[in-house]
Amino acid sequence: MSDDFIAFAPPDIGDQEVAAVVDALRSGWVTRGPRCAQFEEAAQALVQAPAALAVNSGTAAMHLALEAAGIGPGDEVIVPAMTFCSTALVVEHVRATPVLVDVEVDTLNIDPTAVERAITPKTRAIMPVHFAGHPVDLDAIHALAQAHGLLVLEDAAHAIGAAWRGAPIGSGPNPVAFSFYATKNLCTGEGGLLTGSDELVARARLLSLHGMDRDAWRRYERGGRWRYDVAASGWKYNMTDIQAALGLVQLERFEQMQAARRTVVSWYRERLAGAATGDLLSLPSERPDVIHAWHLFVIQLNLAALKIDRDAVIEQMSAAGIGTSVHFIPLHQHSHFRDTHGWQASDVPVCEVAADRVLSLPLHPRLQENQVDRVCDALLDILERGRR
Ligand SMILES: *Cc1c(COP(=O)(O)O)cnc(C)c1O
Numbered sequence: 476m477s478d479d480f481i482a483f484a485p486p487d488i489g490d491q492e493v494a495a496v497v498d499a500l501r502s503g504w505v506t507r508g509p510r511c512a513q514f515e516e517a518a519q520a521l522v523q524a525p526a527a528l529a530v531n532s533g534t535a536a537m538h539l540a541l542e543a544a545g546i547g548p549g550d551e552v553i554v555p556a557m558t559f560c561s562t563a564l565v566v567e568h569v570r571a572t573p574v575l576v577d578v579e580v581d582t583l584n585i586d587p588t589a590v591e592r593a594i595t596p597k598t599r600a601i602m603p604v605h606f607a608g609h610p611v612d613l614d615a616i617h618a619l620a621q622a623h624g625l626l627v628l629e630d631a632a633h634a635i636g637a638a639w640r641g642a643p644i645g646s647g648p649n650p651v652a653f654s655f656y657a658t659k660n661l662c663t664g665e666g667g668l669l670t671g672s673d674e675l676v677a678r679a680r681l682l683s684l685h686g687m688d689r690d691a692w693r694r695y696e697r698g699g700r701w702r703y704d705v706a707a708s709g710w711k712y713n714m715t716d717i718q719a720a721l722g723l724v725q726l727e728r729f730e731q732m733q734a735a736r737r738t739v740v741s742w743y744r745e746r747l748a749g750a751a752t753g754d755l756l757s758l759p760s761e762r763p764d765v766i767h768a769w770h771l772f773v774i775q776l777n778l779a780a781l782k783i784d785r786d787a788v789i790e791q792m793s794a795a796g797i798g799t800s801v802h803f804i805p806l807h808q809h810s811h812f813r814d815t816h817g818w819q820a821s822d823v824p825v826c827e828v829a830a831d832r833v834l835s836l837p838l839h840p841r842l843q844e845n846q847v848d849r850v851c852d853a854l855l856d857i858l859e860r861g862r863r
Contacts, residue, residue: 483658483800526675527670534667535710550598552600554585585604587612603616627649635661639764682707685709797850
């Protein structure tokens with residue numbers, strides 16, 4: 476990597492985060508401790524959640540939610556094709572069956588009409604993914620869920636800070652899973668958060684630490700009780716105070732980081748508007764009535780106008796010193812899901828077309844205007860030269 480390489484999404488970690496982690500290390504609490512509790516409280520306040528549990532990944536948060544809701548063998552859970560593998564893998568973890576549905580052409584979010592067609596007597600849950608940070612049409616999803624008695628488990632790995640019709644993602648009583656993985660809008664290295672009703676979060680809390688009862692993590696404190704009961708068959712999914720220390724600083728800086736992301740997005744929109752109207756690419760949509768979290772800036776290439784494919788564009792961007800990515804290789808294109816569930820491209824035609832066109836451009840709070848210029852100049856040059 477040369478010095479002037481523009482990275483796709485490096486974590487925005489500064490001296491404050493470093494100092495907070497060092498403090499945590501010096502405090503003696505390196506596993507779940509007081510900082511985790513503080514982080515939960517602060518994250519709960521940010522998304523206005525009824526209750527919140529900090530865990531070690533977004534995937535763990537989703538798995539716990541399905542377990543806590545009692546979803547298991549014989550149950551079907553509806554998932555969108557355009558997502559990360561773990562949205563479907565957690566359904567397999569509980570021995571339920573993931574059911575693949577297509578996405579909307581503009582937002583690439585789960586298509587409520589496709590969800591409706593996929594509902595059977597065995598359906599127990601819908602897992603909408605707020606793709607790139609653009610909220611799913613939750614009114615439509617909740618209406619279907621209510622009509623059919625289904626759980627809505629939101630995969631909000633991209634969506635901390637997002638809102639649907641004024642309601643922050645995570646503010647409802649249904650389970651919502653956030654990820655604080657290295658590339659996400661808020662980073663704890665690895666980490667996640669589950670929000671939802673008091674009852675659901677309490678059950679998930681028990682399951683997140685082996686099934687040991689509530690205060691077991693305090694057993695080594697002065698006056699802590701050594702006796703605990705294992706009350707359920709749980710997992711080892713707790714967050715650590717080292718991660719929470721990092722997360723607490725990130726929460727303090729969150730609004731400023733999100734504002735920086737929105738500025739970057741406005742630069743991209745300005746510089747790429749001509750190519751969008753010139754029909755070389757389309758820009759990400761942003762519906763009225765949403766707050767977009769802008770985790771990703773995903774453009775779609777108009778392949779009909781080009782004699783090169785998306786992968787060639789990625790290679791040429793890389794040669795120009797610019798990191799890009801693809802979100803996502805859709806579920807049905809992975810061998811495991813194809814082999815296990817027989818999923819095919821023809822099941823999800825909208826997703827299949829988008830999958831060859833999507834390209835995620837660098838987006839992070841420290842990206843500078845002259846770097847966005849470089850990204851756009853390189854991209855437009857590649858596309859103009861690749862014009863059919
Ligand atoms: C990152 C991501 C996850 C998984 O989050 P982890 O914290 O890495 O487990 C789940 N779903 C989507 C859509 C993601 O992008």
